[in-house]
Amino acid sequence: MQPRLFPGDEQPAPPTPAAISTEVLNPAQYAAVTHGSGPLLVIAGAGSGKTRTLVFRMAHLLEQDVPPESILLLTFTRRAAQEMLWRAGQLTGQSCRRVMGGTFHATANILLRQYGHHLGLGSGFTIIDRGDAEGIINLLKSSLGMSGAGKRFPSKRVVLNLISGAINKATTIDDLVFRESIHLAEFIQDFHTISDHYRQFKRDHGLLDYDDLLVFWRQLLAESDRAREELSSRFQHILVDEYQDTNQLQAEIVRLLASHHGNVMAVGDDAQSIYSFRGADFHNIMRFADQFPGTRIVKLEENYRSTQPILQLTNAIIANAEQKYAKTLFTSTEGGSRPLLVAAANEAAEARYVADVIEERRRAGVALDEIAVLFRSGFHSFKLEIELASRGLEFDKRGGLKLTESAHIKDLLAFFRVLINPWDNLSWNRILLQLEKVGPKTVQKILAAIRDADDPLAALAAYRPAPGWKAQFERLTDTLRRLGLPDQAPADQFDLVMTYYEPVFEKMYYDDYPRRRKELDQVRVLISGYGDLQAFVDDTALDPPDVGAADALGGEDEQRLILSTIHSAKGLEWDTVLVIGLADGRFPHQNAQPGEQYEEERRLLYVAATRAKRELYLTYPKELVTPDRQHLRCAMSPFLREISPGLYNRVERAGAITQPLTSDYPIDLPPPKPRTSVPTAPGEYAEGMRVSHAFFGLGRVASLPGPRRVEVVFDRHGSKILHLDYARLEIVG
DNA sequence: AGAACTATGTTTTTT
């Protein structure tokens, strides 16, 4: 198989092809990051051009006639790799086609398909992502004989954690126990049962999750001497971006890859580590020098992105961090206005204010795609999305739901996945469930019949359907037979699937199939860019396109406002940035526990604020509506409260309110329901108090383990940790 | 019994 690369020049130019300037480094720094060999660590603050140092290094190597195929570039997103390769190409005038560049996971995928035989790992595997959780749960439940029974296990959250690899974190079990409100001992036992089954399940069906890709890659390097020799002589130069976001496995892979020659350059900023929930460990960056003796360290502290007032505020945010590499960013950029801190009456007022600012900035001549609105969680922008839509402002939303996570896209992908890997029961499950009159039980029977066949497709064709669904079943097997014929372009296979799937689909999603149909058309555009299905299926799991991006791909690429979660905004910058929802309880996230989690939330705010080049707005609503329609007052985020008010200008009650406030409260709203529980300030519960729970019965409060949580020892059900936002708890006497 | 339908509840962040 031809190695599949991530060439910069096969892709369209990045959206902001601004000429790359070497001025961000002084001559000494430039020499330090480009010349010489051996391990090199660049510790750099936000906006200091750290990614550019990697581009310079790569360009320098190419100019020294280092063969491009001996360079391996590892980045956090594929987009970042593409942009860096493109820029290095611009600098050198050379093609960077043959540089291997991409995320750890995508690179692992390529290498495992090339070298997998060293591990006895065939190339017939499918990569699963969190969109597969639902199917995995169903199949696990039936294999555990739990179908219908307990709703608790395997819960989606547990399976999501298993898939995304966060399971490597020691804290995971504690974290899950909190959320599931379950007794620890039972939970751990069930948890181990589930993870054992999950492992076996993946093995049986040729599925690899995110962690497996890295585990196998490390295994390849650690256990096969020949593979390690081959790989480390193939890649003489390793370049790693965003090193603070690597996990243990990734750090180990870098170490093994570079163990022969030590030519590794890593770049990162410990203050921007925001992925520990996924297993990232910013201590990796601190340990780098120990792992690679003779490491040269370069510190970049000058910020070229933001104006002085913005920088002063961001420095203040991070100054309160408990643990950090001491680093104070400075800029020689003069002028700039102070960031604005805006308190709005409620979420609707906040949304109106934000939309007003956007319109005003546009009138001032700022391009729409130079403005971004950032927030902690995907749903925090819902109100704003409505407001923007009503004003006719188009936007791209990043983060939140991915295109490949919607049900109809998953359905479609399932067909391609069984073509590539006919033992992928997860996808069979999805396809067969689409048949009318066929439910989970019948699917189990069919799967049992084809599971051990050498040719599952033939076995399926030979299956005897019940009369009720015979006709549709035969259409299915016929479609599958024609899909398997050789020499078809992916786009043709797409059309073939659609002739079968379209009627099914229109029936299943009768209420909104035109909208979904549009998204399927976008998938056709995506798929026609691929030479083979394998590549397409891998890419959708490793780097799922988001809805907005696919939209832009299908239509005209006009400038659009960006709405993004802070996590998805990493590494990007805009002229004007508005960070919304900075209210206590929203930011930091209410589940964030004191200590490391809380500190990560602080770094998250730091990342958000440092995205701004010239204008920064921080907004929060003074009132939030709870799920049961109660209006709760809320304060500003504690991260903002601890900052000296001299660093920002304050706007009380946002600008032009275009509608009377009452419009936020529909008049026909029923009065708030009296709650059966006593939802309360945590302070109301105290140790020793007698309480009653709708399901668990009577018990006694044993402790208050965290905000909004109580541990109760129930007379009949033992000890439980309950979350007061959900639990229906009443104080008795 | 199993499939299909209806009502209700929930949603951190993601390669």
Next chain:
DNA sequence: ACATAGTTCT
């Protein structure tokens, strides 16, 4: 928008 629980239909 989706998952789940409970209910009704075949």
